Amino acid sequence: MNPETVLARINVMQPWFGADEARALAEVVASGWVAQGPKVKHFEANFGTAHEVPHAVATSSCTAALHLALVVAGIGHGDDVVVPSLAFIAVANAVTYVGARPVFCDVEPSTGNATAETIRAALTLDTRAVIVVDQGGIPVDLDPIRELCDRHEITVIEDAASAVGSYYKGRPVGTGADLAVWSFHPSELVTTGEGGMLTTHRTDWAARARMLREHSRGLANVELQEAEPPPPDVFLEIGFNYRMTDLQAAVGIAQLRRLAQMVARRREIAAAYCAGLGSTKGLRLVSDPPHGTTNFQSFWIEVQPEFAISREVLLSRLADAGIGATRGVGAGHRQPAYRWRDTGNARLQRAELFADSTIVLPMYHELDTISINRVINTIRTAGNGVGR
Numbered sequence: 001m002n003p004e005t006v007l008a009r010i011n012v013m014q015p016w017f018g019a020d021e022a023r024a025l026a027e028v029v030a031s032g033w034v035a036q037g038p039k040v041k042h043f044e045a046n047f048g049t050a051h052e053v054p055h056a057v058a059t060s061s062c063t064a065a066l067h068l069a070l071v072v073a074g075i076g077h078g079d080d081v082v083v084p085s086l087a088f089i090a091v092a093n094a095v096t097y098v099g100a101r102p103v104f105c106d107v108e109p110s111t112g113n114a115t116a117e118t119i120r121a122a123l124t125l126d127t128r129a130v131i132v133v134d135q136g137g138i139p140v141d142l143d144p145i146r147e148l149c150d151r152h153e154i155t156v157i158e159d160a161a162s163a164v165g166s167y168y169k170g171r172p173v174g175t176g177a178d179l180a181v182w183s184f185h186p187s188e189l190v191t192t193g194e195g196g197m198l199t200t201h202r203t204d205w206a207a208r209a210r211m212l213r214e215h216s217r218g219l220a221n222v223e224l225q226e227a228e229p230p231p232p233d234v235f236l237e238i239g240f241n242y243r244m245t246d247l248q249a250a251v252g253i254a255q256l257r258r259l260a261q262m263v264a265r266r267r268e269i270a271a272a273y274c275a276g277l278g279s280t281k282g283l284r285l286v287s288d289p290p291h292g293t294t295n296f297q298s299f300w301i302e303v304q305p306e307f308a309i310s311r312e313v314l315l316s317r318l319a320d321a322g323i324g325a326t327r328g329v330g331a332g333h334r335q336p337a338y339r340w341r342d343t344g345n346a347r348l349q350r351a352e353l354f355a356d357s358t359i360v361l362p363m364y365h366e367l368d369t370i371s372i373n374r375v376i377n378t379i380r381t382a383g384n385g386v387g388r
Contacts, residue, residue, distance in 0.1 A: 055206030137297035282307025328358025
């Protein structure tokens with residue numbers, strides 16, 4: 001890479017911050033209340049309204065939210081939980097946190113999401129829950145999964161970590177699950193630096209999740225501070241330190257106000273990629289599924305055998321051009337941590353194909369036309385066999 005290329009590097013993802021976030025942070029700092037407090041409560045209310053659920057519980061991360069979701073759903077030792085192999089490793093890890101066993105299932109070809117059919121193949125006599133993932137923001141086809149799981153009294157948890165702003169059959173994703181969890185990592189549209197959210201329609205689950213995130217303290221920190229005199233601490237069960245700060249929540253409130261803009265811009269960028277790469281032989285591009293619309297949290301391409309060079313060589317070409325593309329999500333059942341893996345009767349061929357052949361291209365709000373064209377031209381040149 002020459003110096004000009006280094007200076008002009010295109011990141012694969014980056015958050016969109018502005019004056020609103022800076023002002024929100026300054027207000028919280030000036031207030032003196034920076035830990036979990038009124039801003040967290042405000043963020044939870046706004047997020048719940050936006051996603052058409054009555055209860056939203058903010059946490060320190062999406063992994064923490066997923067752990068809490070499994071705990072409040074009563075999942076534990078002796079239970080099996082079906083999880084898609086094509087998912088970030090935190091999905092399987094959270095299952096092991098509660099002493100349950102993750103059973104990996106395959107995904108369907110067009111979206112990389114689990115389906116009722118791939119889940120059915122992985123069910124065991126001990127399956128108590130299923131975790132589905134909206135891969136890269138693509139909404140999972142939830143209704144058939146709910147029909148299958150409801151018939152067997154299996155809890156459905158939707159990992160909507162990357163799917164804020166995506167819609168399933170005209171409604172926000174996550175609405176139809178027993179529990180849903182969300183991420184505010186910098187790679188997501190709405191970010192608080194780190195952080196997560198649990199949403200549910202069940203009042204009892206939400207109340208227990210709120211208690212558990214704060215060491216299972218009988219009264220929340222805000223209530224303790226406001227009480228005169230403050231009552232003694234009472235810890236009702238063994239809990240966790242999974243709190244979000246008011247600093248994070250203030251940023252989240254500002255970010256959530258701009259969600260529609262974020263989704264609209266990403267869909268514009270996705271359309272440009274599709275126009276520029278859609279006719280390239282040997283590439284398959286991510287797209288909206290028939291049952292919903294994606295926020296394009298990420299834009300991936302599948303490098304097929306017909307393409308002029310391999311996935312790994314294309315990644316090298318992009319890196320040489322100063323373009324920060326990455327491999328797609330890996331297959332969890334291949335990781336050393338899960339070498340004892342179980343898949344029921346499921347075969348995981350599609351998950352392995354996705355893991356071995358996909359590339360995530362740059363996608364973020366401020367990605368400009370010049371950069372988009374540079375990505376497209378680099379890939380098209382490689383596809384024409386130039387510089388092979």
